Amino acid sequence: MKKAMTISYEVGNNLYLNFTNKCPCACTFCIRNNDDGAYGSDPLWLEHEPTIDEIKDDLSKRDLSKYGEVVFCGYGEPTERLGAMLEISAWLKDISGGKIVLRLNTNGLGDLIHGRSIAGELCDALDIISISLNAGTKDEYMAVTRPKFPDAFEAMQKFTSDCVKTGKAEIMLTVVDVIPEEQMQASKELAEKLGAKLRVREYID
Numbered sequence: 001m002k003k004a005m006t007i008s009y010e011v012g013n014n015l016y017l018n019f020t021n022k023c024p025c026a027c028t029f030c031i032r033n034n035d036d037g038a039y040g041s042d043p044l045w046l047e048h049e050p051t052i053d054e055i056k057d058d059l060s061k062r063d064l065s066k067y068g069e070v071v072f073c074g075y076g077e078p079t080e081r082l083g084a085m086l087e088i089s090a091w092l093k094d095i096s097g098g099k100i101v102l103r104l105n106t107n108g109l110g111d112l113i114h115g116r117s118i119a120g121e122l123c124d125a126l127d128i129i130s131i132s133l134n135a136g137t138k139d140e141y142m143a144v145t146r147p148k149f150p151d152a153f154e155a156m157q158k159f160t161s162d163c164v165k166t167g168k169a170e171i172m173l174t175v176v177d178v179i180p181e182e183q184m185q186a187s188k189e190l191a192e193k194l195g196a197k198l199r200v201r202e203y204i205d
């Protein structure tokens with residue numbers, strides 16, 4: 001396993017931020033199982049979790065105005081570092097005069113990680129919350145996501161619903177386009193029930 005201090009990396013028109021390798025899941029499809037990077041990036045396994053100053057230094061070297069979105073998404077679950085993410089979000093909004101669009105890609109288990117509801121803080125700070133649904137039924141979700149929390153499926157749904165209720169950010173659930181038809185149908189029904197959009201992402205091997 002190669003390690004580096006790749007804090008930000010470009011994916012298409014967006015800039016992704018990688019600042020933790022911690023995650024309570026062990027998804028069968030996780031890109032961390034296949035490689036040391038993503039989309040041609042340098043290794044995303046971190047030598048250490050970057051400090052707030054290290055993250056700011058890294059971002060200060062970028063022309064942030066050229067990116068469509070800055071996305072909290074790396075080789076780990078961003079809400080593991082909720083405080084750092086909120087601080088960086090506020091700083092990015094401040095230095096861009098509110099123009100930067102901020103998105104979080106999350107497994108939706110931050111409430112379980114922190115033992116409290118975090119939807120309000122996140123929806124105040126970010127523009128888009130993208131939550132990995134992965135499957136439409138509990139059995140399948142637990143089989144592919146393999147979370148350390150037995151009540152993960154229910155907690156992910158509550159988190160989604162809490163985010164929707166704030167009315168403050170765009171909330172979407174995501175699945176990949178290769179899941180079986182019955183899982184796709186169940187995912188659509190669940191997203192509708194929770195009041196979130198369902199985004200079907202292309203599966204990249």
Ligand code: SF4
Pocket residue numbers: 023024025026027029030031032074075076077107145
């Ligand atoms: S939640 Fe994301 S980082 Fe964690 S194991 Fe699943 S795909 Fe990998």
